[in-house]
Amino acid sequence: MKVTLKTVAEEAGLSITTVSRALAGYDDVNEDTRRRIVAIAQRLGYQPNLAARHLRSKQTHTIGMVIPLTSYFSDPFFMELLSGVGRQAAEYGYDLLLSAQQPGEEELSAYRRMVASSRIDGVVLARVLADDPRIAFLKEAHHPFVAFGRSNANDYPYIDVDGATGVYHLVGHLIERGHRRIAMILSPRKLAFTTARFEGYQRALGEAGIALVEQYVVESDLTQEGGRAVAQRLLDLPSPPTAIVACNDAMAIGAMQAIRACGLAVGRDVAVAGFDDIPTAAFTDPPLTTVRQPIYDIGRRALDMLICVIRQKPLDEAHVLLVPELIVRQSSGAPPIR
Amino acid sequence: MKVTLKTVAEEAGLSITTVSRALAGYDDVNEDTRRRIVAIAQRLGYQPNLAARHLRSKQTHTIGMVIPLTSYFSDPFFMELLSGVGRQAAEYGYDLLLSAQQPGEEELSAYRRMVASSRIDGVVLARVLADDPRIAFLKEAHHPFVAFGRSNANDYPYIDVDGATGVYHLVGHLIERGHRRIAMILSPRKLAFTTARFEGYQRALGEAGIALVEQYVVESDLTQEGGRAVAQRLLDLPSPPTAIVACNDAMAIGAMQAIRACGLAVGRDVAVAGFDDIPTAAFTDPPLTTVRQPIYDIGRRALDMLICVIRQKPLDEAHVLLVPELIVRQSSGAPPIR
DNA sequence: ATTGACATCCAAAACGTTTTGGATTATGGT
DNA sequence: ACCATAATCCAAAACGTTTTGGATGTCAAT
Numbered sequence: 001m002k003v004t005l006k007t008v009a010e011e012a013g014l015s016i017t018t019v020s021r022a023l024a025g026y027d028d029v030n031e032d033t034r035r036r037i038v039a040i041a042q043r044l045g046y047q048p049n050l051a052a053r054h055l056r057s058k059q060t061h062t063i064g065m066v067i068p069l070t071s072y073f074s075d076p077f078f079m080e081l082l083s084g085v086g087r088q089a090a091e092y093g094y095d096l097l098l099s100a101q102q103p104g105e106e107e108l109s110a111y112r113r114m115v116a117s118s119r120i121d122g123v124v125l126a127r128v129l130a131d132d133p134r135i136a137f138l139k140e141a142h143h144p145f146v147a148f149g150r151s152n153a154n155d156y157p158y159i160d161v162d163g164a165t166g167v168y169h170l171v172g173h174l175i176e177r178g179h180r181r182i183a184m185i186l187s188p189r190k191l192a193f194t195t196a197r198f199e200g201y202q203r204a205l206g207e208a209g210i211a212l213v214e215q216y217v218v219e220s221d222l223t224q225e226g227g228r229a230v231a232q233r234l235l236d237l238p239s240p241p242t243a244i245v246a247c248n249d250a251m252a253i254g255a256m257q258a259i260r261a262c263g264l265a266v267g268r269d270v271a272v273a274g275f276d277d278i279p280t281a282a283f284t285d286p287p288l289t290t291v292r293q294p295i296y297d298i299g300r301r302a303l304d305m306l307i308c309v310i311r312q313k314p315l316d317e318a319h320v321l322l323v324p325e326l327i328v329r330q331s332s333g334a335p336p337i338r
Numbered sequence: 339m340k341v342t343l344k345t346v347a348e349e350a351g352l353s354i355t356t357v358s359r360a361l362a363g364y365d366d367v368n369e370d371t372r373r374r375i376v377a378i379a380q381r382l383g384y385q386p387n388l389a390a391r392h393l394r395s396k397q398t399h400t401i402g403m404v405i406p407l408t409s410y411f412s413d414p415f416f417m418e419l420l421s422g423v424g425r426q427a428a429e430y431g432y433d434l435l436l437s438a439q440q441p442g443e444e445e446l447s448a449y450r451r452m453v454a455s456s457r458i459d460g461v462v463l464a465r466v467l468a469d470d471p472r473i474a475f476l477k478e479a480h481h482p483f484v485a486f487g488r489s490n491a492n493d494y495p496y497i498d499v500d501g502a503t504g505v506y507h508l509v510g511h512l513i514e515r516g517h518r519r520i521a522m523i524l525s526p527r528k529l530a531f532t533t534a535r536f537e538g539y540q541r542a543l544g545e546a547g548i549a550l551v552e553q554y555v556v557e558s559d560l561t562q563e564g565g566r567a568v569a570q571r572l573l574d575l576p577s578p579p580t581a582i583v584a585c586n587d588a589m590a591i592g593a594m595q596a597i598r599a600c601g602l603a604v605g606r607d608v609a610v611a612g613f614d615d616i617p618t619a620a621f622t623d624p625p626l627t628t629v630r631q632p633i634y635d636i637g638r639r640a641l642d643m644l645i646c647v648i649r650q651k652p653l654d655e656a657h658v659l660l661v662p663e664l665i666v667r668q669s670s671g672a673p674p675i676r
Numbered sequence: 677a678t679t680g681a682c683a684t685c686c687a688a689a690a691c692g693t694t695t696t697g698g699a700t701t702a703t704g705g706t
Numbered sequence: 707a708c709c710a711t712a713a714t715c716c717a718a719a720a721c722g723t724t725t726t727g728g729a730t731g732t733c734a735a736t
Binding site: 392 | 693
């Protein structure tokens with residue numbers, strides 16, 4: 001019932017070895033018999049058992065990704081990255097193995113399982129932490145991987161976006177429009193990119209001679225609801241900011257909700273800007289000014305790099321740094337009232 | 339270097355069999371030795387080789403999904419479904435194997451490969467066609483699967499949304515607002531749900547005594563750009579519609595673009611409505627009236643069903659039909675001008 | 677007739693696991 | 707002392723593939 005090499009071999013009156021080598025295209029089998037074998041395999045609908053093949057050859061043609069369960073659903077970031085990686089993987093004939101896990105210990109052990117159980121040839125990881133145990137583990141295990149993001153230790157292949165420069169331009173844009181009281185909603189500090197984006201904020205303020213106001217720098221959890229909550233607090237300050245920059249679009253959209261809830265108009269009373277340029281950003285009301293990360297393309301390029309690492313080919317660039325693009329829309333529209 | 343059952347067995351001075359059975363929790367191994375074995379396995383960092391395990395036991399703890407490459411990126415529908423399936427799979431300790439493929443022959447052969455190469459225990463498929471070769475194949479192969487959507491042959495487990503009723507209510511809502519010239523942008527006819535949604539349209543018009551105008555029924559490809567193009571043609575008619583209903587939100591958003599491009603106001607001059615309630619729908623300008631499909635939850639329930647099928651447990655319901663919810667927003671806001 | 681070169685094929689081992697069907701020892705009842 | 711039972715362990719087979727290291731036959735050149 002199940003058709004294996006053996007079935008084909010018996011049908012052809014040949015050995016398993018010959019069938020295997022014929023199908024693999026080795027040149028030590030007669031061209032005529034090869035064609036005959038291929039025909040029979042086709043007719044019987046033979047499909048190699050990949051478990052057996054992997055067991056023997058230690059190659060799975062599969063790329064692993066672990067998705068944090070918290071952000072799995074609501075996070076367009078991962079979806080887009082996934083799309084890029086998946087798309088490019090298909091290009092190379094690779095499949096994608098996804099494991100959704102709670103961040104933390106479970107997540108790390110998912111990596112451990114994936115790697116040690118030899119189900120995958122390589123890993124793409126994202127949202128790297130400043131001090132990332134997953135990277136430490138993968139490095140120590142000598143398992144091929146590429147990261148989207150830099151961490152403290154940078155002796156591994158990564159692709160990243162220059163968040164510092166991105167936010168620098170974004171805040172510069174707001175300053176140009178006359179804003180002086182500019183708040184920033186940070187992402188959790190342990191995420192590597194938080195520091196970079198905060199740096200850009202500080203640099204832009206510094207060059208414009210604007211002192212950093214401690215109360216204007218708040219932290220949230222990358223979700224829309226979190227952004228709404230902290231923006232609420234910002235607006236309740238005795239001297240509220242006239243512009244709010246968030247570390248990602250989801251939080252920026254949350255901030256827009258908070259502003260509207262106060263009876264203020266986004267873009268007219270308070271400017272808002274985000275980071276990422278998720279698809280929704282172009283459709284918010286008003287459309288969101290943001291910094292565009294080409295996440296989809298990053299996914300594709302990360303996979304390109306990973307394939308090189310897997311095949312032990314030298315990478316032309318082991319560290320890719322992309323300069324993000326400022327997307328000005330109406331949410332940063334008007335100059336501040338006073 | 340690589341730690342296998344053998345390594346652990348040697349370290350413990352026991353046989354491979356005993357180690358295997360100890361770790362699997364069989365009761366024919368002494369509790370003390372079991373604990374000792376577990377400790378050693380832990381210490382050495384033993385992880386079972388899944389390829390070997392699958393080869394032997396024919397269970398992969400993996401669910402397969404094939405994503406059409408065309409809609410992979412731009413389609414929030416698949417992303418959300420994927421999220422639900424992935425999330426619930428994690429709940430059961432299953433992983434997800436994704437293969438992105440061009441629709442058509444390649445796609446079918448991806449299913450063939452996945453199934454015949456015994457990499458997966460079951461399949462979730464979506465966007466079923468009226469006459470779906472993938473379903474025919476999976477049925478014939480007796481491979482566990484659950485579909486999101488009904489096709490012509492319905493002797494398989496599926497979960498679906500009652501699109502006819504959904505569109506019926508949606509069109510009813512537009513008629514209530516005074517619209518009589520209501521156009522519909524259909525999805526490709528070969529998709530099973532197209533027929534259902536069209537039925538709802540016809541029924542609503544029929545009950546209101548409105549004759550179906552052939553030119554008001556057009557077909558497009560589920561993309562935003564496609565929706566824009568056909569909406570353009572609708573607006574160029576001598577007697578253009580005052581309301582446009584699209585088979586999905588993406589095309590509805592395209593229609594909104596076309597309306598604006600004509601210098602008309604969406605919701606005031608021409609009403610627009612979609613289907614799906616993708617995340618973006620709440621943020622368009624004006625927000626989009628639509629029919630909500632709980633895609634994420636559908637993904638989760640589909641996986642619940644699939645697990646039952648895989649474990650050969652009886653399904654409480656082999657055919658789940660959800661009634662979608664009408665979401666009224668501003669895009670259907672005003673009554674027509676004349 | 678022998679040799680070497682070449683083309684074509686194959687038996688057997690190996691990958692790491694699970695499972696089958698005992699083997700061995702200890703225990704308690706007669 | 708003997709047997710039945712239970713508790714604990716294990717050798718070997720099996721899963722389906724790839725790879726190694728020949729084996730066999732043919733043919734041309736010596």
